[in-house]
Amino acid sequence: MKAETVKNEGLITLLIRVSGYSSVFFVALILFFLIREGLPALGDVSLSSLFGTRWYPIEGYFGVLPLIIGSLIVTIGAMLIALPFGVGTAVFLSEVSPLWVKSVLKPVIEILAGLPSVVLGFLGIQLAAPFFRRFLELPTGLTAFTGAVLLGFISIPTIVSIAEDALNSVPSSFRQGSLALGATHWQTIWRVTVPAARSGILTAVMLGVGRAIGETMAVMMVTGNAPVLPHGLDALFLPVRTMTATIASEMGEVATGSPHYHVLFFIGIILFILSLAINIVASSIALQSRTRAERLLS
Amino acid sequence: MQHRGLIICLVVCALLSACGTGSGSTSGVAASAYIQNIGSDTIVNLALAWAERYQQEHPDMRISVSGGGSGTGIAALINGTVDIANASRQIKPEEVKTAEENGIEPQEYVIARDAIAVIVYPGNPVNQLTLEQVSKIYRGKINNWQELGGDNRPIVRLSRETNSGTHVYFLESVIRLGDKENKAIFSADTLLLPSSEGIIAEVSENPNAIGYDGLGYVTKTIKVLALAKDPAGSYVKPSVETVNNNSYPISRDLYMYTGKNPSAAVQAYLEWIMGAEAQEIVSALGFVPIIR
Numbered sequence: 001m002k003a004e005t006v007k008n009e010g011l012i013t014l015l016i017r018v019s020g021y022s023s024v025f026f027v028a029l030i031l032f033f034l035i036r037e038g039l040p041a042l043g044d045v046s047l048s049s050l051f052g053t054r055w056y057p058i059e060g061y062f063g064v065l066p067l068i069i070g071s072l073i074v075t076i077g078a079m080l081i082a083l084p085f086g087v088g089t090a091v092f093l094s095e096v097s098p099l100w101v102k103s104v105l106k107p108v109i110e111i112l113a114g115l116p117s118v119v120l121g122f123l124g125i126q127l128a129a130p131f132f133r134r135f136l137e138l139p140t141g142l143t144a145f146t147g148a149v150l151l152g153f154i155s156i157p158t159i160v161s162i163a164e165d166a167l168n169s170v171p172s173s174f175r176q177g178s179l180a181l182g183a184t185h186w187q188t189i190w191r192v193t194v195p196a197a198r199s200g201i202l203t204a205v206m207l208g209v210g211r212a213i214g215e216t217m218a219v220m221m222v223t224g225n226a227p228v229l230p231h232g233l234d235a236l237f238l239p240v241r242t243m244t245a246t247i248a249s250e251m252g253e254v255a256t257g258s259p260h261y262h263v264l265f266f267i268g269i270i271l272f273i274l275s276l277a278i279n280i281v282a283s284s285i286a287l288q289s290r291t292r293a294e295r296l297l298s
Numbered sequence: 299m300q301h302r303g304l305i306i307c308l309v310v311c312a313l314l315s316a317c318g319t320g321s322g323s324t325s326g327v328a329a330s331a332y333i334q335n336i337g338s339d340t341i342v343n344l345a346l347a348w349a350e351r352y353q354q355e356h357p358d359m360r361i362s363v364s365g366g367g368s369g370t371g372i373a374a375l376i377n378g379t380v381d382i383a384n385a386s387r388q389i390k391p392e393e394v395k396t397a398e399e400n401g402i403e404p405q406e407y408v409i410a411r412d413a414i415a416v417i418v419y420p421g422n423p424v425n426q427l428t429l430e431q432v433s434k435i436y437r438g439k440i441n442n443w444q445e446l447g448g449d450n451r452p453i454v455r456l457s458r459e460t461n462s463g464t465h466v467y468f469l470e471s472v473i474r475l476g477d478k479e480n481k482a483i484f485s486a487d488t489l490l491l492p493s494s495e496g497i498i499a500e501v502s503e504n505p506n507a508i509g510y511d512g513l514g515y516v517t518k519t520i521k522v523l524a525l526a527k528d529p530a531g532s533y534v535k536p537s538v539e540t541v542n543n544n545s546y547p548i549s550r551d552l553y554m555y556t557g558k559n560p561s562a563a564v565q566a567y568l569e570w571i572m573g574a575e576a577q578e579i580v581s582a583l584g585f586v587p588i589i590r
Binding site for chain 1 (some may be wrong): 366367369373377396451454466481483487489490491492496503508542
C-alpha cells in the first residue's frame, strides 16, 4: 500500500516537472523561431534603411523608426491615463469603499478585463473617434490619442485587479499602527499602505504596460495606421502606426522568406526586447523594494 | 434551491434548442465537393453572393469565401492552400515566379469590372477633380480643401492597407498616373484603414476626409466626385455606363486565379460565374458585368 502511494506521488511529481519544463521549452522554441526568421532582415535590408523614417514595404521602404515611436506614443499615452485611474480605483476599492460597493465593483472590473479588445475597438471607431474629432477640433478622430484612451481602458482592469490584491496583502497591523499614532485615514493610505504595497503596485503597472504595448486589434482600428515620424508633442493628436498593427495587417500578404517577411519578424524581435526590458525593470524594482522592506522590518 | 432548478432547466432548454438548429442546418445531402475561395475585399461580397446562389442550385457543393485582400489571396494560391484566389489587381510577375517555383501555374479569369470612386463628405462643396489633382492630394502636395475651391479645412487622406489590390491599383493609375517610371508613393500621413467599410464610415462623418473605394461599396451617405483625365477633358462620374464606354478614367478588371488544372467542380463554378445569371448578381451589387 505504502509503496503504491510513493509510486503515485513519483508519477505526479514527474508530470508536474514535465509540464513545467515544457512551458520553458516552448518559450525557448518561440524565441528561437523569432530570431531565425527575424535576424536575416539585417542581411536583406541595410541598417540605415531599416532604421529609416519611411515605412512603405511594397516599394522596399523598410524604416521601422515611425512604427517604434508610434507604439511608444500610444503606450505612454495609455499609461498616463491608466495609471492614475487604475491605482486610484485600487486604493478606493481596498481602503475607502464600503464592503457592498467593493463586492459589486470588483467583479464588474474583472468582467471588463475579459472584454474582447475588438469590441472596444468597434466602440472606439463608432463613438470615441468622432467625439474626439469634434470636441478637440482635430482633422480626424483616428489618432494616437484615441488609441491611448482605448488602451488605457483595456489596461485599467489589469492594474486595478493586481494593485488591489497588493494593497489587500498589506498587514492590517500597519494601518492600525499608523492610526494609533494619530495619523488620519488619508495619511495612512498615502504614507503607509500604498508605499508598503509599492512593489505589487509597480508589478501591476508594468503588466498594464505590457498589455498596452502588445495590444493589436483595438489600436489597428482607431489609430489611423499612418506611419508618420512625429515632429513634436502634437504627435499625440495625429495618426500613428504601431508595430503590432503593422505585423497584424501585413503578415497575411507577405511571401514567406521575402525581405518584407523577415523585417516583420524583426519588428517582432524589437517588441520582444521591449517587453523583456519592461519585465526586467519591473522585477528588479520589486526585488529592490523587498530588500528595503526587509531591512526596515529586521 | 428552486432558483437553481429553474436556471438548470433554462440552460438545458437553451442547449437543446441550439442543438436543434445546429443539426437542422447541417443535415441534408452530404457535400460532394468543397471549394475554398480567398482574397480581395473588393470582391468578397460579390463572391459571397455567388457562392450562396450557387450552393442553392447545387446543394452538394460547399464554397467557403473569405476576404483579407488581393495580396492575401494570391499568397494563399502560391502556398497552395486555396482553390480560387480573388484579386482586384493582376498578379505580379514576381508572384507568378514564386508560384511556379512552388509548382503552381496561376490561371487568370476576368470575372467582373469595377470603377474606383473617389469619395468625400456629402457636405463638401468640391464636386470634381482631375486625376492630377487627386494625385497631388495623395502625394501630399495639396493639403487644404481651399486650394481646390472648397472650405478652409485640412485634407485627411484615407486609403486601404498595402495588401489591398485597390491600394496597388490606385498607386499605379492615380498617384503615378499610369507612368511606369514614376516612383511617387503615398504621403506618409495617409491613413491606412483595414477595411473598405472603415473608409466609408470615416468619409461619411468627417468633412476633412477624402477616400477611394470600389463602386460596389459606395453608399448614399457619401459624395462621389466626378473625375477627368486632364483639365480640358470632361468630368465623369462612375457608373455602369461610363465604365463600359471607357469614359470614366479609373476602372479596372476584377480577377479570379486558380492553379493549372483546376478540379471539375472549380471549372464548373467558374463557368457559371461567367454566365448570365451570375453576371446579373454583379450588376445588382453595384459592379460592372463583363461583356461577352
